[in-house]
Amino acid sequence: MAIWNIVSPVDEKIRKKLCAGDSISLSGVIYTARDAAHKLLVEALAAGTPLPFELRGQTIYYMGPTPARPGQVIGSCGPTTSSRMDAFTPALLAAGLGAMIGKGERSAEVREALKKHHASYFVTYGGAGALLATTVRKAETIAFPELGAEAIMRLEVEDFPVIVANDTRGGDLFEEQIAKYRRR
Amino acid sequence: MxxxxxxxxxxxxxxxxxxxNTALGDDLLEALKKARENEASPIGREALDRLIDNVRVAKTQNLPxxxxxxxxxxxxxxxxxxxxxxxxxxxxxxxxxxxxxxxxxxxxxxxxxxxxxxxxxxxxxxxxxxxxxxxxxxxxxxxxxxGGGAENMSRLVMLKPGAGEQGIIDAVESTVKTAGGNACPPLVIGLGIGATAEKAMIMAKKALLRPLGWPSSDPENALLEKKVLERINKLGIGPLGMGGTVTALAVHAESRPCHFASLPLSINLQCHSARHAEVVL
Incomplete structure (x- = not known):
């Protein structure tokens, strides 16, 4: 299991080299989107209206932060459960989304779509929102401010820690690691 | 008056x-440190290190x-x-x-x-x-x-009375397995057993308020807690579902009399950030 320093958006050539279980120190730009924003993004795709950011190759982080205190870049900002976004994900992958960051397992449909579109699913540390906040250098709301914590934000991160959960060839962190420690 | x-x-x-929201109970922090010592998976240990560090950062940086x-x-x-x-x-x-x-x-x-x-x-x-x-x-x-992630994975099961202790253990196992990493393990598992559907749910939630790992004062509940914990930690789900030997930190069970046709079981999952506190006025 390799250790990588990678820039986001993550180039397709690099995505193809990543293996489930690899650790990544991710730096660069990521966009946040949760349930409500996903619904709006997929509706925009279906209607053929422009998206609030160019999706191709980008990384989406399933996260809604706490409000920043004065002087803070962002509040606590850990991942939310990815499976709630499963229904929307294949459409976003088909439109060019390159990687996602969240927590927990994905559906069979999403795992298939990841292979088909050479995209990656990363997990980060659920419940470590304070720690993850220390890696965010810049945060700005770029769309749907009316959604509050569910608005889409553009984040610039430095050494944001993730683990490859599903790679482009069907490798699955959960399947492999859980099988290793299962005792019944 | x-x-x-x-x-x-x-x-x-x-x-x-x-x-x-900003300070984890000492009982939880100690349990996470103990889990870090016992965890067999390197990825699981790394996850626990981050979670322990998160408690420090939350305190020093004034973050939730x-x-x-x-x-x-x-x-x-x-x-x-x-x-x-x-x-x-x-x-x-x-x-x-x-x-x-x-x-x-x-x-x-x-x-x-x-x-x-x-x-x-x-x-x-x-x-x-x-x-x-x-x-x-x-x-x-x-x-x-x-937290929504853990609450979403909770469950009410109206077991048949004949299911007994084994039925309870199996139902908790299946719930935790389905939850996987979604509920942010290592978990605290609250169980409400008996009473009626709505009361069992509240009992399970209240069981989470007990200081972490204190066994139930009822010896039969305490024995069940031990059996469930052993079984859950064989699932291999591990910290944050990334694989490992520590899937749950503790099981807290409460029970009450119930109708002779019923065996309600409520399972309330709590994440590793098992936040709660109380004050007496």
Whole structure:
């Protein structure tokens, strides 16, 4: 299991080299989107209206932060459960989304779509929102401010820690690691 | 009779909301450190290291432990000698939540209408309040911010009475397995056994308030807790579902008499950031 320093958006050539279980120190730009924003993004795709950011190759982080205190870049900002976004994900992958960051397992449909579109699913540390906040250098709301914590934000991160959960060839962190420690 | 001004309740609730969201209980932190020693998986140990570090960062940087500052659940045990003055008790609790979540820069995660507009109420109200009347002239206010990820994985199972202890263990195992990493393990597992459907759910939630890992005072419950914990930690799910030997930190079971046709089992999963605190007025 390799250790990588990678820039986001993550180039397709690099995505193809990543293996489930690899650790990544991710730096660069990521966009946040949760349930409500996903619904709006997929509706925009279906209607053929422009998206609030160019999706191709980008990384989406399933996260809604706490409000920043004065002087803070962002509040606590850990991942939310990815499976709630499963229904929307294949459409976003088909439109060019390159990687996602969240927590927990994905559906069979999403795992298939990841292979088909050479995209990656990363997990980060659920419940470590304070720690993850220390890696965010810049945060700005770029769309749907009316959604509050569910608005889409553009984040610039430095050494944001993730683990490859599903790679482009069907490798699955959960399947492999859980099988290793299962005792019944 | 003793009079308590509801304004004191507002202040106490506001303080509890901020305290629980930024400082993890010592019992939890110790359990995470012990889990770190026992965890067999390197990825699992790394995850636990980060979670332990998160507790430090939250404290030093004045940040909430988790971005999900939860649905606000208030447990109010009221001594029957107490008389409330100065306003509406329910409103005073809601005001405490509003104040605590706003002044504490906590995330507001409550939407007003659950299945249509889902507009955020903007102040994390209304709280869920569980009242209980107890002897005496004091009140005990417990507060638990409950994260959506863990709550979503909770379950009520109306078992057949013949299912017995084995049926309970199997149902908890299946629930935890389905939850995988979604509920942010290592978990604290609350079980409410017996009573009726709605009461079992509240018992399971209240079981989570017990100091971590204290066995039930009922020897049969205590034995069940041990058996369930052993079984869960064989699942291999591990910290944050990334594989490992520590899937649960503790199991807390409460039981009550029930109808002879029933065996209600409520399973309330709590994440590793098992935030709760209480104060007595």
């Amino acid at each position: 003793r009079e308590i001004d509801v304004k004191d309740i507002t202040q106490a609730v506001a303080r509890l909301a901020q305290k629980t 432990l988790c971005q999900d500052c939860g649905a606000p659940i208030v447990f109010l045990d009221i001594g029957q000698e107490v008389h409330f003055t100065g306003g509406d008790l329910n409103a005073s609790i809601a005001q405490g939540i509003r104040q605590g979540y706003t002044e504490g820069y906590l995330r507001k995660s409550i939407v007003a209408q659950p299945f249509t507009k889902r507009l955020n109420t903007g102040d994390n109200t209304p709280p869920i309040i569980h009242f209980e009347i107890v002897p005496g002239d004091k009140i005990k206010i417990g507060f638990m911010p409950k």
